[in-house]
Amino acid sequence: MSEARANILARLRAAPRLQPPERPQWQAPGFNDRLDRFRVMIEAVHGEVHLVSADTWRAHLRKVLAEKNVARVLAAPHLGLDWDDMVAYDAPVEDFKDQLVSGIDAAVTTTRGAIAETGSLVVVPDMDEPRLASLLPPIHVALLNAGDIADNLAQIMEKQGWAAAMPTNLLLISGPSKTADIEQTLAYGVHGPKELIVLVLQ
Amino acid sequence: MTSDFSTRAHDALNNPQLRANFRRAMDGLMTKRAAQFEDKDNWHALRARGAAIKARALARLPDLLEEFEQKAIANGINVHWAETTADANRIVLEILTAHGAKKVIKGKSMVSEEMHLNAHLEAHGIKAVESDLGEYIIQLAGEAPSHIVMPCIHKNKGEIAQLFTDNIENQPYTEDVDALTAAARQVLRREFASADAGLSGANFLVAETGSLVLIENEGNGRLSTTLPPLHIAVAGIEKLVEKLDDVAPLLALLPRSATGQAITTYVNMISSPRKAGEKDGPRQVHLVLLDNGRSRVYADEQLRDTLRCIRCGACMNHCPVYSRVGGHTYGSVYPGPIGKILTPQLAGLDCAGDLPHASTLCNACVEVCPVQIPIADILVRLRTEAAEPSTSPAVKGAGSGHSAVESAVWKGWQAMYAHPAAYKVGTKALSVVGNLIPAAAPLLKQWTSVRSKPKFAAKTLHELAREKGYDHE
Amino acid sequence: MPAHVTPPARMPKNVYYFGTCLVDLFFPDAGLAGMELLKRQGIRVVFPQGQSCCGQPAFNSGHRSEAREVARAQLDAFPEDWPIVVPSGSCAGMMRVHYPDLFKGDRDEERAKAFAGRVYELSWFLVHVLGLDTKLVDKGEKVTVTWHGSCHSMREMGVVDEPKRLIRALSNVTLVENPREKECCGFGGTFAVRQPEVSAAMVADKIAAIGQTGASRVVSGDCGCLMNIGGALDKAGKPTRPQHLAEFLLERCHDQ
Numbered sequence: 001m002s003e004a005r006a007n008i009l010a011r012l013r014a015a016p017r018l019q020p021p022e023r024p025q026w027q028a029p030g031f032n033d034r035l036d037r038f039r040v041m042i043e044a045v046h047g048e049v050h051l052v053s054a055d056t057w058r059a060h061l062r063k064v065l066a067e068k069n070v071a072r073v074l075a076a077p078h079l080g081l082d083w084d085d086m087v088a089y090d091a092p093v094e095d096f097k098d099q100l101v102s103g104i105d106a107a108v109t110t111t112r113g114a115i116a117e118t119g120s121l122v123v124v125p126d127m128d129e130p131r132l133a134s135l136l137p138p139i140h141v142a143l144l145n146a147g148d149i150a151d152n153l154a155q156i157m158e159k160q161g162w163a164a165a166m167p168t169n170l171l172l173i174s175g176p177s178k179t180a181d182i183e184q185t186l187a188y189g190v191h192g193p194k195e196l197i198v199l200v201l202q
Numbered sequence: 203m204t205s206d207f208s209t210r211a212h213d214a215l216n217n218p219q220l221r222a223n224f225r226r227a228m229d230g231l232m233t234k235r236a237a238q239f240e241d242k243d244n245w246h247a248l249r250a251r252g253a254a255i256k257a258r259a260l261a262r263l264p265d266l267l268e269e270f271e272q273k274a275i276a277n278g279i280n281v282h283w284a285e286t287t288a289d290a291n292r293i294v295l296e297i298l299t300a301h302g303a304k305k306v307i308k309g310k311s312m313v314s315e316e317m318h319l320n321a322h323l324e325a326h327g328i329k330a331v332e333s334d335l336g337e338y339i340i341q342l343a344g345e346a347p348s349h350i351v352m353p354c355i356h357k358n359k360g361e362i363a364q365l366f367t368d369n370i371e372n373q374p375y376t377e378d379v380d381a382l383t384a385a386a387r388q389v390l391r392r393e394f395a396s397a398d399a400g401l402s403g404a405n406f407l408v409a410e411t412g413s414l415v416l417i418e419n420e421g422n423g424r425l426s427t428t429l430p431p432l433h434i435a436v437a438g439i440e441k442l443v444e445k446l447d448d449v450a451p452l453l454a455l456l457p458r459s460a461t462g463q464a465i466t467t468y469v470n471m472i473s474s475p476r477k478a479g480e481k482d483g484p485r486q487v488h489l490v491l492l493d494n495g496r497s498r499v500y501a502d503e504q505l506r507d508t509l510r511c512i513r514c515g516a517c518m519n520h521c522p523v524y525s526r527v528g529g530h531t532y533g534s535v536y537p538g539p540i541g542k543i544l545t546p547q548l549a550g551l552d553c554a555g556d557l558p559h560a561s562t563l564c565n566a567c568v569e570v571c572p573v574q575i576p577i578a579d580i581l582v583r584l585r586t587e588a589a590e591p592s593t594s595p596a597v598k599g600a601g602s603g604h605s606a607v608e609s610a611v612w613k614g615w616q617a618m619y620a621h622p623a624a625y626k627v628g629t630k631a632l633s634v635v636g637n638l639i640p641a642a643a644p645l646l647k648q649w650t651s652v653r654s655k656p657k658f659a660a661k662t663l664h665e666l667a668r669e670k671g672y673d674h675e
Numbered sequence: 676m677p678a679h680v681t682p683p684a685r686m687p688k689n690v691y692y693f694g695t696c697l698v699d700l701f702f703p704d705a706g707l708a709g710m711e712l713l714k715r716q717g718i719r720v721v722f723p724q725g726q727s728c729c730g731q732p733a734f735n736s737g738h739r740s741e742a743r744e745v746a747r748a749q750l751d752a753f754p755e756d757w758p759i760v761v762p763s764g765s766c767a768g769m770m771r772v773h774y775p776d777l778f779k780g781d782r783d784e785e786r787a788k789a790f791a792g793r794v795y796e797l798s799w800f801l802v803h804v805l806g807l808d809t810k811l812v813d814k815g816e817k818v819t820v821t822w823h824g825s826c827h828s829m830r831e832m833g834v835v836d837e838p839k840r841l842i843r844a845l846s847n848v849t850l851v852e853n854p855r856e857k858e859c860c861g862f863g864g865t866f867a868v869r870q871p872e873v874s875a876a877m878v879a880d881k882i883a884a885i886g887q888t889g890a891s892r893v894v895s896g897d898c899g900c901l902m903n904i905g906g907a908l909d910k911a912g913k914p915t916r917p918q919h920l921a922e923f924l925l926e927r928c929h930d931q
């Protein structure tokens with residue numbers, strides 16, 4: 001191993017050893033109505049929430065996409081979406097880059113759950129729904145099962161056993177891309193999606 | 203890095219636009235943060251937890267670094283160690299060269315600023331493009347960040363509009379923020395698509411899982427770490443936390459302290475490069491762990507607390523000095539209260555010895571620091587280290603602020619104030635002749651530039667207490 | 676973190692008074708007023724003649740050993756186990772919060788710790804030990820004042836509301852809080868001469884905020900701030916008068 005590594009570790013080991021303090025008690029908040037809290041929080045940061053039933057969401061989504069004048073949609077085939085101009089992210093990004101960067105109007109992805117406290121979606125990209133799907137197109141539609149909303153981050157981490165098997169990439173997404181770098185004025189869609197639409201499946 | 207705080211402060215104070223920009227921005231940030239922590243009990247419990255998590259990770263730092271490295275390597279991440287910024291720059295350059303990279307797209311990273319990485323890469327023919335909107339703007343302006351969270355906070359719309367018109371093809375002058383943002387999006391999309399590598403920092407490194415945690419609002423951090431075929435992250439060795447679970451309270455502290463947001467738009471946890479069958483993500487992920495003096499600071503029990511910092515910027519947002527002089531006055535990468543303690547420790551008191559004195563010790567920073575860094579105590583400690591030659595190996599440039607005159611003055615002060623008889627004579631003398639000292643006398647001159655001369659009372663409290671018959675024992 | 680201060684176990688018969696060096700030379704009337712307030716509550720107030728300065732100026736300038744010797748002289752001057760009441764949050768903070776650290780490893784470490792535990796900021800003592808906020812009877816004319824909280828009083832001694840409780844207890848006094856009440860006035864001891872321009876900008880903003888309240892007086896519990904703010908008000912020709920809380924309370928409630 002490198003000399004730098006050995007030197008750094010040696011210096012750290014030569015320093016006084018302090019007793020690691022215990023973690024004092026702290027409880028992240030819980031909510032009686034998690035869906036309500038989730039909705040309030042994500043809407044506050046410009047997210048759009050639609051409550052739909054598990055069997056009508058596709059029809060509802062068609063309506064929403066049509067209203068937003070969406071042409072090309074990126075979605076995994078297993079979602080069973082019916083849309084004329086639909087593509088799947090089924091090739092490596094190297095072969096798909098141009099289309100992804102500027103040729104798609106909206107992408108639909110699933111989620112692994114959500115966090116009520118902060119209004120965050122938990123998104124774990126996989127082979128069918130790669131990482132850039134929720135990032136490059138100007139509209140991101142996320143499907144969320146109402147039953148998968150946890151109170152807070154600590155709770156969902158624990159419940160879903162994240163630490164035991166971290167995926168390549170795990171994301172918390174709370175609203176569309178935004179910036180306030182110019183005079184603290186909010187602007188959306190600076191790099192990622194300008195709109196985030198959450199379909200909550202009840 | 204030489205530091206002349208006073209001279210730069212003079213310029214900043216005489217720039218009304220700059221002062222207005224900072225004042226407005228800091229007022230807004232303070233209000234937003236306060237709204238996040240209205241429940242005081244919860245805030246106290248949360249920050250105690252946050253402080254303990256960082257203190258705990260530091261107490262176990264060498265072990266955690268090894269644990270992290272082992273996990274990260276098992277996940278397929280390449281881990282590199284750099285003792286100095288020069289080492290780190292060399293490592294980054296080597297990786298890029300090995301991949302034939304000509305252009306790097308960058309997410310926001312203060313460590314890369316600390317390394318002055320962009321200049322190093324440019325010197326070797328590699329273009330580094332900042333993609334965080336604020337960083338992009340100051341890169342166009344050829345400036346350094348003036349705030350660790352909001353790098354271009356010193357600029358107003360007009361200045362930014364002009365920069366865009368001057369630098370972006372066919373960009374008409376507009377002060378419309380949406381239009382400016384859209385213009386940057388367009389330019390930077392092209393840069394992302396054609397970049398050979400992405401570079402980022404990291405907010406937390408999780409030993410338990412070998413993961414990098416990055417937070418941001420714009421999505422440029424995600425793009426930098428996902429779209430190009432190669433991702434290089436640079437991070438200080440103090441970024442370690444023990445458990446993934448530790449990230450939860452720290453995330454409940456960081457964005458709320460920084461910008462008053464409940465959470466940032468994106469929390470991006472990266473644990474490996476692209477795996478077989480996955481369609482995107484970099485094929486290689488490298489992490490460069492930077493020391494640059496941190497292990498020296500670590501050697502001192504008190505100064506070690508400096509390394510708890512999670513770079514939220516709340517200390518500068520609440521600093522009455524920072525909000526008046528702005529970030530560039532500090533003449534270093536890290537401004538504000540954290541800069542005042544960190545810079546002199548990393549660079550040495552011989553290089554930045556005036557920074558610990560650029561404070562009234564008002565403790566506004568201490569009150570809001572989410573990991574309870576005793577910033578004021580460390581400032582006083584550094585003043586002491588500068589004034590007296592020290593034996594602590596943790597402080598570079600100790601004793602460099604020693605002044606024979608000043609030491610003699612304090613010795614004289616002690617002679618009078620530590621001895622009741624001398625004190626009695628001394629104060630009597632001052633109450634008789636003190637008012638004869640001219641306003642233009644040294645030290646008094648600075649005071650009286652905007653204030654009247656203080657008046658010595660005819661009788662001291664000692665005398666009045668005796669006259670009024672107060673017991674003295 | 677502000678010190679965790681609790682009242683003495685029993686109502687004290689005797690208290691020590693630590694006047695502070697600044698009060699001694701520049702604001703003795705304010706110091707005396709604090710003693711009078713305590714005395715009129717039936718407490719014996721002892722003012723040791725051997726006292727001088729808490730040591731903060733040297734401590735904050737990085738001259739620890741000089742600070743320690745001056746601090747030691749205070750340990751000597753206040754031998755009995757009585758509360759030590761201080762009409763300054765800053766000096767109280769130095770003694771309560773920093774003495775234990777200053778004497779760490781020193782032969783007087785234990786003595787310094789015990790001393791630190793006896794230190795009280797005046798307004799805190801008046802409210803929490805003597806309950807003065809429920810006893811004040813205002814005899815003065817109608818007046819509008821604003822409050823300036825000193826940084827160390829608030830952030831080292833945890834004294835935030837106590838002074839305002841006392842002021843609000845006065846029926847003829849209107850307290851107008853200024854929006855920058857908790858912001859540092861820019862004094863900072865040697866900071867005012869080491870960074871004169873930044874300090875000047877800070878005190879300019881401070882007196883502007885005070886001016887906006889329309890108050891005829893700015894009351895504070897720290898003479899360092901008062902010297903700075905008062906000096907700036909005077910130099911700028913502003914009508915607002917600076918006054919120490921103790922002097923203000925005494926003036927309102929007692930025929931002098």
Ligand code: SF4
Pocket residue numbers: 510511512513514515516517518539540567570571572573574575
């Ligand atoms: S010192 Fe504390 S307040 Fe300042 S940036 Fe670091 S964590 Fe935030």
